[in-house]
Amino acid sequence: MSVEPAIAAQPSDKLGLKIPAHVAVIMDGNGRWAMARGKQRTEGHVEGVKALRRIVDLSIRYDVKHLTVFSFSSENWRRPRDEVNFIFGLLYRFVASDLATLIRNNVRVRIIGTRIGLDDALKRLIGEVESKTARNTGLELIVAFNYGGKAEITEATRRIAEAVAAGRLKPEEITEATLERELYTHGIPDPDVIVRTSGERRFSNFLLWQGAYSELVFVDENWPDFGEATFLKVLEEYSARKRRFGGIESSNS
Numbered sequence: 001m002s003v004e005p006a007i008a009a010q011p012s013d014k015l016g017l018k019i020p021a022h023v024a025v026i027m028d029g030n031g032r033w034a035m036a037r038g039k040q041r042t043e044g045h046v047e048g049v050k051a052l053r054r055i056v057d058l059s060i061r062y063d064v065k066h067l068t069v070f071s072f073s074s075e076n077w078r079r080p081r082d083e084v085n086f087i088f089g090l091l092y093r094f095v096a097s098d099l100a101t102l103i104r105n106n107v108r109v110r111i112i113g114t115r116i117g118l119d120d121a122l123k124r125l126i127g128e129v130e131s132k133t134a135r136n137t138g139l140e141l142i143v144a145f146n147y148g149g150k151a152e153i154t155e156a157t158r159r160i161a162e163a164v165a166a167g168r169l170k171p172e173e174i175t176e177a178t179l180e181r182e183l184y185t186h187g188i189p190d191p192d193v194i195v196r197t198s199g200e201r202r203f204s205n206f207l208l209w210q211g212a213y214s215e216l217v218f219v220d221e222n223w224p225d226f227g228e229a230t231f232l233k234v235l236e237e238y239s240a241r242k243r244r245f246g247g248i249e250s251s252n253s
């Protein structure tokens with residue numbers, strides 16, 4: 001059996017691109033990709049996993065430090081039971097087939113989202129992926145699964161209220177940092193860029209707090225078609241943006 005070599009980062013400064021430290025992606029359009037080809041929506045999700053592998057490889061090669069992917073939203077429970085089950089099954093299959101490769105490529109995996117409503121087997125799987133990759137020092141792959149930005153902020157607020165009620169925290173001590181510590185994403189820098197595929201232009205409850213100053217890039221392609229050409233277009237668009245964070249442009253930005 002041949003062992004594939006680990007993917008290495010390639011210097012991209014030659015390309016004159018600014019590389020975002022954190023790229024977040026709303027992987028949208030799997031269903032439309034499939035319907036346009038006369039296939040079942042589920043086939044679009046299978047192809048979507050292939051595009052996910054591609055963006056993980058690209059992020060390693062272009063030296064992105066954190067990659068967040070939106071794979072299942074707290075509102076996606078509204079879909080037909082069969083489709084929800086299929087997407088959950090895909091997560092299991094992805095872990096079974098890709099965990100060894102992720103470890104070899106030094107990828108650390110973190111799954112963000114509420115664990116409420118997930119069965120014990122899935123919770124065990126999430127724990128296993130996180131613990132087996134916890135010591136890795138390369139790309140951090142953050143999978144937003146069963147994730148909703150409003151639920152995240154609500155859960156954080158509840159824990160802060162409990163701390164106040166228990167006398168461990170005074171209301172006047174609450175700062176943005178207090179809230180950030182309670183988010184699923186604690187310790188992860190905010191995304192520099194949020195990409196959404198399939199031509200839709202909305203957040204759909206993704207990283208509402210963390211995206212406050214993210215650059216937004218919308219691409220028309222459906223997620224299963226995402227590859228290096230689109231990735232480079234996103235990097236080019238990001239590189240051309242002027243980020244001010246409320247200030248004024250500085251000469252060295």
Ligand code: IPE
Binds near residue numbers: 028033076
């Ligand atoms: C994104 O593709 C994947 C998930 C939301 C799980 P969709 O399934 O939303 O595809 P469209 O938007 O219906 O085409």
Ligand code: IPE
Binds near residue numbers: 027028070202204
């Ligand atoms: C957002 O896409 C969620 C994911 C990509 C996982 P949706 O397809 O669920 O979003 P809406 O319903 O079009 O806003």
Ligand code: MG
Binds near residue numbers: 028029030
């Ligand atoms: Mg969609």
